[in-house]
Amino acid sequence: MSQRMGMxxxxxxxxxxxxxxxxxxxxxxxxxRYSISCTTRPARPxxxxxxxxxxxxxxxxxxxxxxxxxxxSAEVHGNLYGTLSSEVTGHLCLGSDVxxxxxxxxxxxxxxxxxxxxxxxxxxxxxxxxxDEELLARLSGRGTDTVAVIELRMRNAxxxxxxxxxxxxxxxxxxxxxxxxxxxxLVIAERMRVSRLTGV
Amino acid sequence: MSQRMGMxxxxxxxxxxxxxxxxxxxxxxxxxRYSISCTTRPARPxxxxxxxxxxxxxxxxxxxxxxxxxxxSAEVHGNLYGTLSSEVTGHLCLGSDVxxxxxxxxxxxxxxxxxxxxxxxxxxxxxxxxxDEELLARLSGRGTDTVAVIELRMRNAxxxxxxxxxxxxxxxxxxxxxxxxxxxxLVIAERMRVSRLTGV
Numbered sequence: 001m002s003q004r005m006g007m008x009x010x011x012x013x014x015x016x017x018x019x020x021x022x023x024x025x026x027x028x029x030x031x032x033r034y035s036i037s038c039t040t041r042p043a044r045p046x047x048x049x050x051x052x053x054x055x056x057x058x059x060x061x062x063x064x065x066x067x068x069x070x071x072x073s074a075e076v077h078g079n080l081y082g083t084l085s086s087e088v089t090g091h092l093c094l095g096s097d098v099x100x101x102x103x104x105x106x107x108x109x110x111x112x113x114x115x116x117x118x119x120x121x122x123x124x125x126x127x128x129x130x131x132d133e134e135l136l137a138r139l140s141g142r143g144t145d146t147v148a149v150i151e152l153r154m155r156n157a158x159x160x161x162x163x164x165x166x167x168x169x170x171x172x173x174x175x176x177x178x179x180x181x182x183x184x185x186l187v188i189a190e191r192m193r194v195s196r197l198t199g200v
Numbered sequence: 201m202s203q204r205m206g207m208x209x210x211x212x213x214x215x216x217x218x219x220x221x222x223x224x225x226x227x228x229x230x231x232x233r234y235s236i237s238c239t240t241r242p243a244r245p246x247x248x249x250x251x252x253x254x255x256x257x258x259x260x261x262x263x264x265x266x267x268x269x270x271x272x273s274a275e276v277h278g279n280l281y282g283t284l285s286s287e288v289t290g291h292l293c294l295g296s297d298v299x300x301x302x303x304x305x306x307x308x309x310x311x312x313x314x315x316x317x318x319x320x321x322x323x324x325x326x327x328x329x330x331x332d333e334e335l336l337a338r339l340s341g342r343g344t345d346t347v348a349v350i351e352l353r354m355r356n357a358x359x360x361x362x363x364x365x366x367x368x369x370x371x372x373x374x375x376x377x378x379x380x381x382x383x384x385x386l387v388i389a390e391r392m393r394v395s396r397l398t399g400v
Contacts, residue, residue: 125392169392182388189389192325192369192382 006092013127014157016138035100041079072109104163126167206292213327214357216338235300241279272309326367
């Protein structure tokens with residue numbers, strides 16, 4: 001039988017949608033390789049370089065960007081974020097699946113990137129919170145944040161959510177277990193796609 | 201949220217691939233409506249009219265065909281087979297999923313049928329036996345058939361199998377349980393497809 005080309009799972013959704021948990025779990029179960037992003041923002045307590053992000057100085061980031069090392073990159077709130085091609089391309093060609101969580105801006109750039117093999121391998125999913133009420137509850141977190149901070153988060157989340165129609169799949173979040181089952185179903189189904197089997 | 205358009209699962213595969221078992225089980229679990237075909241061939245022992253097929257006389261079949269009642273129909277080995285539009289269209293519009301097993305000829309006709317709503321709702325899957333050896337074992341059945349009969353079955357099966365690239369998905373059969381899990385995964389995934397949610 002023909003060698004399968006890997007798929008690039010691009011998962012978006014607002015904070016509080018649970019998208020990162022889905023991606024990490026898929027990788028932890030050995031079903032896909034997690035693509036680690038680069039960022040110039042400082043590491044938060046508990047974050048580990050090379051696990052959560054590659055933490056780079058602005059100078060290091062710009063040097064890589066100028067060398068064409070990024071599949072996509074963008075500036076968000078004064079910090080640079082990007083995905084190295086080396087995190088993705090080789091693995092896909094070897095038939096490994098790669099999973100990444102990206103905001104809608106990053107996802108759009110990957111869909112339009114210059115590498116046709118990467119573009120064709122994209123399977124994009126938008127994870128949607130079950131309702132605005134539930135989203136607000138999730139974003140309100142531990143109750144230690146100000147109303148202004150929560151309102152900003154909510155505005156950003158609603159802005160992200162307005163883009164769901166740009167995706168191939170929409171996963172309407174319910175429980176963590178149910179979400180993962182459906183996410184996994186999507187991966188299983190996409191592995192049966194003939195265009196990926198034949199390289200058409 | 202928007203009303204979902206149902207999907208039309210078109211399942212093909214040679215005898216011995218287990219396609220009918222997959223379709224029937226999906227329907228039995230209430231996940232989809234099984235579309236019952238019409239045929240002019242005589243009922244075999246144990247077959248029930250309105251469950252396995254609608255058994256029609258050639259005159260009845262031709263009258264329905266002339267009235268444009270069929271989504272697709274064909275003559276195979278001197279018998280007429282066909283799918284009534286009434287088994288499919290209304291259910292899809294109401295958001296119900298419909299499942300049917302069809303040979304490659306029937307599947308091609310459904311993909312090319314005159315009803316755009318039906319065409320857009322098609323999700324086609326080819327169920328492939330794990331190997332030619334396993335297929336031969338399955339087709340040899342109870343050991344009561346002549347070599348000539350088994351050879352004919354095998355030739356027909358290999359001919360069907362040569363068409364797998366015309367399908368969107370290929371399910372490579374292993375165990376009955378595993379096959380159903382993957383078939384079900386495909387249904388779960390396709391229900392998340394944005395184009396079906398928005399009617400785009």
